[in-house]
Amino acid sequence: xxxxxxxxxxxxxxxxxxxxxxxxxxxxxxxxxxxxxxxxxxxxxxxxxxxxxxxxxxxxxxxxxxxxxxxxxxxxxxxxxxxxxxxxxxxxxxxxxxxxxxxxxxxxxxxxxxxxxxxxxxxxxxxxxxxxxxxxxxxxxxxxxxxxxxxxxxxxxxxxxxxxxxxxxxxxxxxxxxxxxxxxxxxxxxxxxxxxxxxxxxxxxxxxxxxxxxxxxxxxxxxxxxxxxxxxxxxxxxxxxxxxxxxxxxxxxxxxxxxxxxxxxxxxxxxxxxxxxxxxxxxxxxxxxxxxxxxxxxxxxxxxxxxxxxxxxxxxxxxxxxxxxxxxxxxxxxxxxxxxxxxxxxxxxxxxxxxxxxxxxxxxxxxxxxxxxxxxxxxxxxxxxxxxxxxxxxxxxxxxxxxxx
Amino acid sequence: xxxxxxxxxxxxxxxxxxxxxxxxxxxxxxxxxxxxxxxxxxxxxxxxxxxxxxxxxxxxxxxxxxxxxxxxxxxxxxxxxxxxxxxxxxxxxxxxxxxxxxxxxxxxxxxxxxxxxxxxxxxxxxxxxxxxxxxxxxxxxxxxxxxxxxx
Ligand SMILES: Cc1ncc(COP(=O)(O)O)c(C=O)c1O
Numbered sequence: 370x371x372x373x374x375x376x377x378x379x380x381x382x383x384x385x386x387x388x389x390x391x392x393x394x395x396x397x398x399x400x401x402x403x404x405x406x407x408x409x410x411x412x413x414x415x416x417x418x419x420x421x422x423x424x425x426x427x428x429x430x431x432x433x434x435x436x437x438x439x440x441x442x443x444x445x446x447x448x449x450x451x452x453x454x455x456x457x458x459x460x461x462x463x464x465x466x467x468x469x470x471x472x473x474x475x476x477x478x479x480x481x482x483x484x485x486x487x488x489x490x491x492x493x494x495x496x497x498x499x500x501x502x503x504x505x506x507x508x509x510x511x512x513x514x515x516x517x518x519x520x521x522x523x524x525x526x527x528x529x530x531x532x533x534x535x536x537x538x539x540x541x542x543x544x545x546x547x548x549x550x551x552x553x554x555x556x557x558x559x560x561x562x563x564x565x566x567x568x569x570x571x572x573x574x575x576x577x578x579x580x581x582x583x584x585x586x587x588x589x590x591x592x593x594x595x596x597x598x599x600x601x602x603x604x605x606x607x608x609x610x611x612x613x614x615x616x617x618x619x620x621x622x623x624x625x626x627x628x629x630x631x632x633x634x635x636x637x638x639x640x641x642x643x644x645x646x647x648x649x650x651x652x653x654x655x656x657x658x659x660x661x662x663x664x665x666x667x668x669x670x671x672x673x674x675x676x677x678x679x680x681x682x683x684x685x686x687x688x689x690x691x692x693x694x695x696x697x698x699x700x701x702x703x704x705x706x707x708x709x710x711x712x713x714x715x716x717x718x719x720x721x722x723x724x725x726x727x728x729x730x731x732x733x734x735x736x737x738x739x740x741x742x743x744x745x746x747x748x749x750x751x752x753x754x755x756x757x758x759x760x761x762x763x764x765x766x767x768x769x770x771x772x773x774x
Numbered sequence: 775x776x777x778x779x780x781x782x783x784x785x786x787x788x789x790x791x792x793x794x795x796x797x798x799x800x801x802x803x804x805x806x807x808x809x810x811x812x813x814x815x816x817x818x819x820x821x822x823x824x825x826x827x828x829x830x831x832x833x834x835x836x837x838x839x840x841x842x843x844x845x846x847x848x849x850x851x852x853x854x855x856x857x858x859x860x861x862x863x864x865x866x867x868x869x870x871x872x873x874x875x876x877x878x879x880x881x882x883x884x885x886x887x888x889x890x891x892x893x894x895x896x897x898x899x900x901x902x903x904x905x906x907x908x909x910x911x912x913x914x915x916x917x918x919x920x921x922x923x924x925x
Contacts, residue, residue, distance in 0.1 A: 709791075710839075711813075711837065711838035711839060711842075712813070712838075713813040713815070713837075713838035713840075713899075713902065714782070714838050714839045714840070717778075717781070717896060717898075717899060718778060721777065721778055728813065729812065729813055729814060730814055737814070743814035743815075743816070743836055743837075744813060744814045772778060772779075772782055773782065773787065773839065
């Protein structure tokens with residue numbers, strides 16, 4: 370079913386060497402590598418089909434407009450949105466969250482109101498809310514973390530008070546791997562008439578997403594974490610909600626009629642896509658989503674879970690190594706610390722072995738504070754990683770201990 | 775592995791495990807915080823300067839082996855030296871870790887600090903090695919400014 374050697378051939382970069390060793394790329398939570406299909410579609414666009422979109426009557430403009438709008442439909446189907454009008458192309462998860470903060474929540478938020486997030490959020494799902502709350506004299510409320518890396522959902526009923534205007538929470542933690550029970554959280558929030566934004570930056574590449582079943586008001590993700598290009602991402606919002614929101618940026622393409630007295634804004638989603646968008650990004654993203662669909666997200670999930678289990682057992686056997694984040698439901702992310710050895714030194718030594726991992730706080734400083742550690746080393750795996758690569762990582766970690774011990 | 779052995783020399787590992795002058799100076803004339811946001815290294819540096827001489831110098835904090843050992847070796851090196859000399863040593867140390875040419879005499883002047891030559895093969899680690907030194911310059915400058923306003 371899962372022909373890993375053939376899959377790896379689709380990703381040309383996986384064949385390169387780093388410091389004379391075969392690359393072991395285990396930094397997929399930061400960004401994923403691109404299959405040849407994505408590289409080719411961007412190259413094809415520029416060699417055969419490129420022009421600006423929504424503007425020209427000429428053939429090329431029509432072609433690239435069609436490719437761009439088809440990409441929107443591909444995204445719609447991938448997350449099972451009801452309509453392609455609910456798909457707004459943005460730069461990434463970060464911009465999508467900022468857009469919601471500024472176009473949706475800003476006009477609604479009043480002094481004393483609350484925005485509910487969790488202790489495991491990426492900085493990009495903290496700072497936009499913090500900035501807004503400060504401006505409006507509202508406050509941030511935090512769902513706390515438990516020792517094992519799960520959210521303490523027993524606190525939720527109390528936290529979902531009448532002043533909460535939005536619940537913004539990640540579906541999967543980038544530093545702990547925890548997959549949150551968002552369905553239950555959404556149900557509880559909706560019972561209190563509180564809308565929900567899901568940060569899908571990590572979950573999108575690992576678990577099947579159905580925004581209609583989830584019933585969240587907003588879902589955001591970045592293309593580069595699901596084998597697509599950088600600089601493109603998606604804001605999904607329910608059409609009714611989107612229509613009620615004010616524009617984010619002003620410019621071309623987001624208007625119907627302009628005079629110096631008054632401007633009539635375009636319909637959704639165009640109202641939120643001012644200026645010439647990332648055309649090749651959207652088309653590249655759609656190709657990446659097609660690629661993932663062909664493998665099947667459920668199949669990917671199954672394979673990655675096996676790999677995660679295998680890696681967890683290997684790593685746990687290393688003396689002095691402690692895994693940070695041991696939730697029952699996890700994606701293929703393993704953060705760890707080794708007694709007496711700083712993650713930054715681990716990162717350098719692994720790099721010399723050809724192993725690419727991330728070290729640091731992973732843009733989740735509150736998580737590090739919660740565990741009282743400055744940083745972790747994070748191994749994040751995906752469907753193109755193999756057991757042999759996990760063995761190589763394990764071997765490299767043992768070398769770290771030899772060298773630094 | 776040879777570049778790694780060059781980087782993580784025994785002296786560096788020893789100072790990482792047992793950093794010297796690792797304490798707060800309750801009585802100090804100069805003080806600064808250093809922070810390397812990329813890797814979360816944090817250190818706090820204290821100096822006791824009298825008549826232009828560094829009488830005592832100490833630090834606390836947490837960081838990687840390179841930044842911790844660099845702070846430790848720096849404090850050992852600077853104790854008893856004059857403030858006036860520190861700028862020159864800062865420049866020489868910077869040249870050393872970034873792989874610039876140093877005269878034999880200048881290299882010798884750095885004494886034990888020469889073990890950090892291995893850092894030049896690891897450009898992303900230059901910040902770790904020089905964090906203590908940047909903190910030192912900030913400590914000396916900031917208090918110098920305060921001193922000026924008091925004049
Ligand atoms: C959970 C999570 N949210 C948001 C982001 C931000 O994504 P981007 O930097 O692509 O906007 C990331 C990326 O690291 C993430 O892991």
